[in-house]
Amino acid sequence: MSQGIVSPATAGCAAGRTPRHDLAIRRGDSAAVVLRFRTLSQTGATRILDLSESAVTLDADWPGGGLTRRSTEGGITVDGIAGTVTWQPTPDETMGIPDGRIATYRLVREVAGGERRTLLAGYLVGIGLISEEGDHGDD
Secondary structure (H helix, E strand, O other), rough: OOEEEEHHHHHHHOOOOOOOOEEEEEEOOOOOOOEEEEEEOOOOOEEEEOOOOOOOOOOEEEEEEEEEEHHHHHOOEEOOOEEEEOOOOHHHHHHHHHOOEEEEEEEEEEEEOOOOOOOOOOOHHHHOOOOOOOOOOOO
């Protein structure tokens, strides 16, 4: 699953707003979640957000659980030039996400000097498993 994001990070942060986007995650899957970030130039045109020299942390929370993955520990991958952040979850990680719009997440960027900014936040929407009977489990 590739989730493309246009994130006006510069404008959003200047206005004090964090860009929001919910991520649909099929429980039990290990499909990569690829987030592509863009920003607004001073002329209003969008361009790739340069994530070079950035460390990124994914924090997710839900009742009774949660997870944290850091680019500095190999839990997520950052391609600074392409402006992408990739989370390759394990089946066990996605199984832990509750069904529905319950789990929240925050993707935080830290740059040299220690400045931290939330790139994106929203819900990790857990989508039920496919059962042996063929029921998709998301009714």
